[in-house]
Amino acid sequence: MKNILITGASRGIGKYFADAYGVDNNVIGLSSKDIDFRNDSQPPVFLKDYAYDTVILNAGITNTYWKRTGYVDWETMMAVNAFNQIRFLYNLLPNIVGRIAIISSNSGSIYHIQNVRSYEFDDLGYKFSKHVLNMAGVWLSKKADVPVVILHPGSILTYSPPIEGRKYHNGATNVAKMIDLIENLTMKDTGKFVRYDKKLMEW
Ligand SMILES: NC(=O)c1ccc[n+]([C@@H]2O[C@H](COP(=O)([O-])OP(=O)(O)OC[C@H]3O[C@@H](n4cnc5c(N)ncnc54)[C@H](OP(=O)(O)O)[C@@H]3O)[C@@H](O)[C@H]2O)c1
Numbered sequence: 581m582k583n584i585l586i587t588g589a590s591r592g593i594g595k596y597f598a599d600a601y602g603v604d605n606n607v608i609g610l611s612s613k614d615i616d617f618r619n620d621s622q623p624p625v626f627l628k629d630y631a632y633d634t635v636i637l638n639a640g641i642t643n644t645y646w647k648r649t650g651y652v653d654w655e656t657m658m659a660v661n662a663f664n665q666i667r668f669l670y671n672l673l674p675n676i677v678g679r680i681a682i683i684s685s686n687s688g689s690i691y692h693i694q695n696v697r698s699y700e701f702d703d704l705g706y707k708f709s710k711h712v713l714n715m716a717g718v719w720l721s722k723k724a725d726v727p728v729v730i731l732h733p734g735s736i737l738t739y740s741p742p743i744e745g746r747k748y749h750n751g752a753t754n755v756a757k758m759i760d761l762i763e764n765l766t767m768k769d770t771g772k773f774v775r776y777d778k779k780l781m782e783w
Contacts (some may be wrong), residue, residue: 581606582678585632587617587665588639592738593683596755597636608719610639617660621667633678634762637665640683640737642706654705661709662706672691673724681762684773685710689732691782713774714783721771729765729771731758732781748771749776 584601589609598609608630615624617639638663650746669680687703688710714730721728729740733755737748754776761778773781 582633583608583630584634584636585627585672586610586636586638587615587668592638593733593736593751593755594638596751597638597759598735600752600755600759601634605633612639615668617664617668618656619659619664621664621671623668623672627672628675630675632676635669635672635676635679636681636682636683636762637669638683639665641709654708657705657709658712661706662712662716665744666713666720668682669720670723676724676726679726679762679765680720680724681731681758681765681776682713682720682728682730683715684717684730686732686775686781688712688714689773689782715728718771727765727767727770729762729769730771730781731761731776732773733758734776 582605584597584606585603586594586597587610589598590611590613591605594609598607601607608627615622641657669682685706686696687707690711693707703782717728717730734749735746736754738751740782744749757776757778761774762774773783775781
């Protein structure tokens with residue numbers, strides 16, 4: 581039985597991961613009640629009791645939040661999605677023996693925004709934070725002795741209302757694909773930005 585640590589495991593994509601891994605493994609799932617990444621990056625003491633086979637950095641404030649709150653909260657998105665979670669992961673590195681997956685987004689890819697979704701450029705705080713997360717993930721891959729992959733999970737309906745015109749993927753299906761990818765990572769994959777279906781992403 582492996583120890584699997586997942587941030588943002590209380591709902592959405594993190595819950596799909598927790599449910600799928602939970603069948604055969606010991607899942608330690610965190611929510612904002614365990615650690616609030618708005619102002620905290622220090623892993624709770626009980627996390628130091630484990631050696632982690634897989635860590636999935638998944639918690640995030642999504643772009644619907646920005647649409648409610650406006651640009652004044654760019655800092656909060658940056659803290660939660662990038663700075664404090666990367667600090668959290670860095671602090672936990674001595675306990676990580678297997679592999680690390682960082683759930684980012686195609687919204688963090690300048691190539692994607694310039695070439696694919698140039699019509700939708702309003703949720704800038706989210707895009708800033710995921711772009712910084714990508715760079716932080718590459719930085720972390722240079723520090724860690726285990727493979728670190730940065731993942732785009734695909735569009736999965738985890739909030740309402742749905743964004744008009746967007747096609748959504750099945751959450752359980754995409755998470756199963758990502759688990760297959762994550763569990764087969766080697767050091768050759770470290771620092772790469774990859775889509776749920778193993779396609780390499782442009783930065
Ligand atoms: N859904 C998509 O289509 C999509 C696409 C691309 C990338 N992503 C990325 O995938 C990840 C999961 O997205 P999702 O759609 O599943 O989101 P979600 O349904 O909104 O779930 C977000 C999770 O993050 C946690 N969280 C939020 N704020 C937090 C904070 N301040 N401190 C600690 N934990 C916090 C939540 O915990 P609480 O329940 O305690 O609030 C929850 O478990 C995010 O990083 C997102 O950017 C999603």
